[in-house]
Amino acid sequence: MPLIQREPEHLILLRNSLRQFIEKEVPREKVNDWDRNDHFPQETYAKLCALGVTSLTVPEEYGGSGLDIVSTIAVIEELASRSLGLASGFIYCSCYAGLNILDVASEQQKKDLLPKVAEGKLMFSYGISEPDVGADVASVKTTAVKDGDSLIINGSKRWCSGAKITDYIYTLVRTGPAEERYKNLSLVLIPPTSNGVIIEPQQTLGQKGTGGTCDVTFNDVKVPLNHLVGEEDGWNKGWEKIVRTGLDVEKIEVAALAYGIAKAAVEDAWVYAQDRVQFGKSIATYQSIRHMLADAKAKLEACRLMTYEGASIADQQIADPARMSMIKLFVTETAVEIVLSCQKVLGAYGYSRDFCMERYVRDILAMPILGGSSAIQKNNIANRLNLPK
Amino acid sequence: MKVLVPIKRVVDYNVKVRPLNDESGVDLSNVKMSINPFCEIAVEEAVRLKEAGIASEIIAVTIGTQASQEQLRTALALGADRAVLIEVTENVEPLGIAKLLSKLCDQEKPELIILGKQAIDGDNNQTGQMLAALLGCSQATFASELKINDGVATVTREIDGGLQTITVNLPAVVTTDLRLNEPRYASLPNIMKAKKKELSVIDASSLGVDYASRLTTIKVELPPSRAAGVKVESVAELVSKLKNEAKVI
Ligand SMILES: Cc1cc2nc3c(=O)[nH]c(=O)nc-3n(C[C@H](O)[C@H](O)[C@H](O)COP(=O)(O)OP(=O)(O)OC[C@H]3O[C@@H](n4cnc5c(N)ncnc54)[C@H](O)[C@@H]3O)c2cc1C
Numbered sequence: 001m002p003l004i005q006r007e008p009e010h011l012i013l014l015r016n017s018l019r020q021f022i023e024k025e026v027p028r029e030k031v032n033d034w035d036r037n038d039h040f041p042q043e044t045y046a047k048l049c050a051l052g053v054t055s056l057t058v059p060e061e062y063g064g065s066g067l068d069i070v071s072t073i074a075v076i077e078e079l080a081s082r083s084l085g086l087a088s089g090f091i092y093c094s095c096y097a098g099l100n101i102l103d104v105a106s107e108q109q110k111k112d113l114l115p116k117v118a119e120g121k122l123m124f125s126y127g128i129s130e131p132d133v134g135a136d137v138a139s140v141k142t143t144a145v146k147d148g149d150s151l152i153i154n155g156s157k158r159w160c161s162g163a164k165i166t167d168y169i170y171t172l173v174r175t176g177p178a179e180e181r182y183k184n185l186s187l188v189l190i191p192p193t194s195n196g197v198i199i200e201p202q203q204t205l206g207q208k209g210t211g212g213t214c215d216v217t218f219n220d221v222k223v224p225l226n227h228l229v230g231e232e233d234g235w236n237k238g239w240e241k242i243v244r245t246g247l248d249v250e251k252i253e254v255a256a257l258a259y260g261i262a263k264a265a266v267e268d269a270w271v272y273a274q275d276r277v278q279f280g281k282s283i284a285t286y287q288s289i290r291h292m293l294a295d296a297k298a299k300l301e302a303c304r305l306m307t308y309e310g311a312s313i314a315d316q317q318i319a320d321p322a323r324m325s326m327i328k329l330f331v332t333e334t335a336v337e338i339v340l341s342c343q344k345v346l347g348a349y350g351y352s353r354d355f356c357m358e359r360y361v362r363d364i365l366a367m368p369i370l371g372g373s374s375a376i377q378k379n380n381i382a383n384r385l386n387l388p389k
Numbered sequence: 390m391k392v393l394v395p396i397k398r399v400v401d402y403n404v405k406v407r408p409l410n411d412e413s414g415v416d417l418s419n420v421k422m423s424i425n426p427f428c429e430i431a432v433e434e435a436v437r438l439k440e441a442g443i444a445s446e447i448i449a450v451t452i453g454t455q456a457s458q459e460q461l462r463t464a465l466a467l468g469a470d471r472a473v474l475i476e477v478t479e480n481v482e483p484l485g486i487a488k489l490l491s492k493l494c495d496q497e498k499p500e501l502i503i504l505g506k507q508a509i510d511g512d513n514n515q516t517g518q519m520l521a522a523l524l525g526c527s528q529a530t531f532a533s534e535l536k537i538n539d540g541v542a543t544v545t546r547e548i549d550g551g552l553q554t555i556t557v558n559l560p561a562v563v564t565t566d567l568r569l570n571e572p573r574y575a576s577l578p579n580i581m582k583a584k585k586k587e588l589s590v591i592d593a594s595s596l597g598v599d600y601a602s603r604l605t606t607i608k609v610e611l612p613p614s615r616a617a618g619v620k621v622e623s624v625a626e627l628v629s630k631l632k633n634e635a636k637v638i
Contacts, residue, residue, distance in 0.1 A: 010580050012459060013466055016423065017575045023403070052577035065581050 011071050017051060018078045028356055031083045034209035035359050038201075040165050041209070045089045048079075049120025053090065057098030062114035067102070069249065073256045073311040080260025081267075084363050085209035087257055092123035092162045092211070095253050096170060100124065104187070104241040106231040127157040127171035127190070127216060128242070135376045137172070138181045138239065142218065144173040144188055151188060151228065153221040159370075162211035163192050163199050169216060170229070172238055185238030187229035196221040206362030248321055250371045251328035252310040258335035258367040259303045262342075265360045266296045269342035272349070283345075292345055296338045303331045303338075322384035329377035332367040339364040390537070390559075392435045392444045393499035395490055395520075396428035396464055398457040399510040408609045415510075415609060424460045427505025429467070430565040433572040434535060435503055436468035443537050444501070446470050450493060452477055452486050458588060465583035466575035472588040475596070483511075485600030487519035492596040494524055499560065501542070506531050506564040517564035527557035530564040 007015075025044055034041050056072045058064020072094055079087035098117040101110055116122035133140050142155025153173060163169060168189040176184025192199055196219040201212040228234045229241060270293060273284035283289045310327040313320050339360050343350035350357040368374045400406055401421040409416045424432070438444035449464035450473040451457045461472035475489050494502065502524075507514035521528035529535075529544035533552065536543040537559075546553045547566045575583075593600065621627045631638045 009459065009462055010584060013463055013575055013580045013583070014577060016463065017466075017577075017580070021574050050576070051574055052579075055577060065577055 007070075007074075011074055014053075014071060015074060015078060018053070018075065021048065021051060022078065022082045026082050026086065028082075031085075031209075032353075032356065032359070034083065034085050036208070036353075038208045038212075040085055040089065040211045041083070042165070045086060046120070048086060048090070049093075052118075054094045054098065054120040055118040057094045057102065058114045058118040059102070062102075062110060062118065064098075064114065064118040067315075069252075069315040070308060070311045073252060073307060076253060076256035077260040077263070077307070080257045081264040083209070084207065084257065084261070085211075087260065088162060088207075088210035089123065089165070091253055091257075092125065092166050093117055093120055095249065096124035096126060096166075097122045097168075099249055100170060100229075100241075103244055104234075105229055106233065108226075109229070109231065122168075123162065123166040124168050124170045124189075125160050125162045125166040125192075125211075125214075127160050127163075127169040129159040130156060131158050131215075135373060137242070138185065139178075140172050140174055140185065141178070142171065142173045144175050144186060146225065147222070149225045150222050151225055153188060153190060153218045153223065155218055157216040157218075159202070160199075160214045160216045161207070161370075163214040163216055164201060165211035167191065168227075171218075172242060175236055175238070182239040184236045185242075186235055187238045187241055188223060189227040189229060190218070190221060190223055192216070194221050194223060205365065206359070207366055208359075208362075248319075248324045249314050251324045251377075252307060252314060254367055254371040255303070255307045255310060255327050255331035258332045258364060259300070259307050261360050261364050261367075262296075262300055262303060262335040262338040265339045265342040265357060265364075266293070266300055268355070268357060268360075269293060269296070269345040273345050276347075289345055292341050296341055299334050299338050303334055306331055322381050325372075325377040325380040325384070328372065329368075329374050329381070333374055335367060336364050390438075390444050390501060391497065391499040392438060392447045393490075393494065393497060393502045394428070394431050394435050394447060394449050394464065394469065395486075395502070395504045395516070396432065396449055396451050396460055397425040397505070397508045397510075398422050398451065398453050398460045399425045399508050402426055402509055408611060412608045412610055414606060422456070422459070424463055425505050425508040425510075427507060427509070427565050427567070429572045430567070430569050431503045431505055432464050432467050432469060433570050434532075434565060435501075436573075437570065438501075438535075438537065439468065448473060448497060448499065450475065450490070452481055452489050452593065454478060461588055462583055463575060465586045465588070466580040467573065468579070469586075471586055474588065474590045475593050476590050477593045477600070480602060481593075481600050482602055482604060483513050483515035484519055485598075485602070486516050487523055488598040489593055489596055489600055490516075490520050491523040492598055493591075494520075500540075501537070501559060501561060501563065503535075503563045503565065506566055517562050521562040524560070524562070527559075527561040528563075529555055529557050529561060531566045532563050533566050533568045535563060535569065 053075050055064040056068045060066050076087050079090055101113050130140055144151045144153045168191055171188050171190050173186055173188055175186040198217040200215040202215055204213050273289050274282050276283045306327045310324055343357050343361050346357050349355050401423040404420050406415045435447045439447055447469040448471055449461055449469040451461055452475045465472055504517050531547045532544045533547045534545035540559050541556050542561050543556050
């Protein structure tokens with residue numbers, strides 16, 4: 001098991017660089033505007049990519065800086081603690097596109113697509129959930145059939161994050177009879193701009209400025225056969241591809257988002273408690289507030305340790321799905337507790353649009369749901385650890 | 390042209406510093422440390438001179454403990470070619486720093502030494518001037534613009550009344566002001582490249598200069614908190630208060 005280590009020097013420097021970038025290019029007022037107007041900050045995202053951060057999931061032979069999941073997770077944390085929009089853009093590129101292509105695409109697809117990831121010029125959305133498909137992923141109904149050297153796709157996806165801004169929807173489709181469930185699923189890259197694709201943003205409580213959480217409908221959408229992930233070899237291999245790196249690392253990505261948001265909430269509450277004076281003293285001197293903040297700090301530290309433990313496991317390519325589920329479960333649920341207690345420290349101002357806290361609250365509530373709900377993580381843990389049913 | 394850029398590790402400008410309970414100094418435990426912002430501007434200016442084909446080599450140097458390697462690495466990631474740590478274990482005052490730097494200059498023979506006008510911790514604003522004096526070379530402090538042509542540096546200086554432009558012959562010491570440039574962020578590829586650049590360590594005691602401290606810090610305390618202001622009803626009342634209470638007019 002990896003022991004806790006001091007972060008490598010390149011990561012310390014990268015964090016410094018990112019913090020400077022965030023300080024200057026991503027002030028709170030801007031982020032509040034993006035949130036209110038549900039605006040994805042394309043220009044700021046391009047400036048972020050110019051720092052080379054999206055090359056962290058791309059090996060050097062494909063133009064990247066070498067696969068480094070710990071640093072990737074650190075970038076998510078740093079971005080999420082200021083802007084969920086930027087963190088999401090980074091995930092669509094480095095993780096949804098980068099990690100999946102690297103792990104399950106064909107050699108030609110890697111050569112074509114990974115250099116674009118390294119430059120920050122390619123983003124994927126996940127098209128897995130459907131109107132009738134949530135936790136039971138293997139029951140997807142969207143279909144793809146071969147037609148000469150094309151694929152024809154019909155069906156609909158729901159909760160497709162980022163579909164308004166991404167280049168491809170990484171779509172799980174059925175390529176045979178529904179009864180066979182896991183056995184005939186495939187993954188297809190569908191450009192949201194293709195003929196027959198209809199995208200309708202859903203209205204959600206939070207997650208604003210992340211490129212939309214969208215309903216996507218496919219009506220006889222035609223894409224070339226080489227858009228099949230893994231090309232010919234990928235036919236009916238969708239399930240094994242999706243349960244490999246993709247969904248396991250995604251759990252750590254969501255944990256990093258949750259940890260980043262919770263960290264920002266604690267920092268804000270920590271400062272607020274010292275500035276706010278009631279009954280002649282700063283509220284930070286009252287035991288109830290001190291204990292809330294101390295609890296939040298302790299929980300935050302547990303979240304940090306688990307998140308980076310997960311990243312380090314992924315970096316060493318150790319398959320440990322039960323542990324990944326524990327991390328997703330614990331960190332996201334604990335992050336919700338942390339943010340809600342920090343909101344209490346701010347009193348009414350934690351409910352005001354003038355402060356970032358209410359945004360943290362709206363955003364954090366999605367974390368135990370997306371990327372596999374907490375109940376599903378619990379099922380995974382008990383099943384993977386062979387608890388008799 | 391060889392450029393030497395001395396830099397300093399300081400408490401990050403975002404940190405709200407507090408005195409230690411015994412008032413013997415500033416509490417540095419768990420405090421984020423960074424390159425002094427003026428030094429970062431100096432590194433950026435050197436890198437721009439190199440990009441413009443004027444500088445041939447940039448050497449970043451700091452006098453500090455092993456921990457200062459992080460700031461040297463940052464300078465390397467920003468574009469310095471190699472770095473030197475002159476290792477000390479104690480706090481060194483500006484004159485000591487200037488002496489150690491002048492020894493390094495004897496070895497390296499840079500034509501331009503560019504450094505921050507002051508560090509945001511001690512705010513001394515002395516090292517550059519002392520170094521120029523020890524080297525017996527020209528100095529141009531508080532630079533807001535720097536041009537180099539045929540062995541001559543044309544420097545625009547920020548002075549109280551406005552801007553002053555002077556020319557100095559190289560070798561020269563230039564100290565940077567805030568408006569000289571806007572430093573870049575270290576990009577990931579450059580951070581990775583910096584790993585492979587040379588960072589040498591020199592033991593300060595091997596340079597044969599006396600850099601012992603001359604000053605004793607008696608006490609470090611917070612500035613007194615300001616009392617709340619008062620509202621005045623009229624100009625007459627304001628004038629009377631300024632005259633009789635504040636006694637400034
Ligand atoms: C903001 C946001 C963004 C999202 N982005 C994406 C995306 O980009 N791509 C994508 O494909 N999906 C996305 N999703 C969808 C997400 O993956 C699903 O919401 C999630 O898988 C749960 O599905 P469901 O909401 O339909 O819940 P359901 O599966 O209907 O579950 C409802 C409740 O029942 C529980 N439950 C279900 N089955 C079991 C069981 N077997 N045992 C115990 N309890 C069970 C669940 O835990 C939950 O509490 C997103 C969701 C949100 C909120």
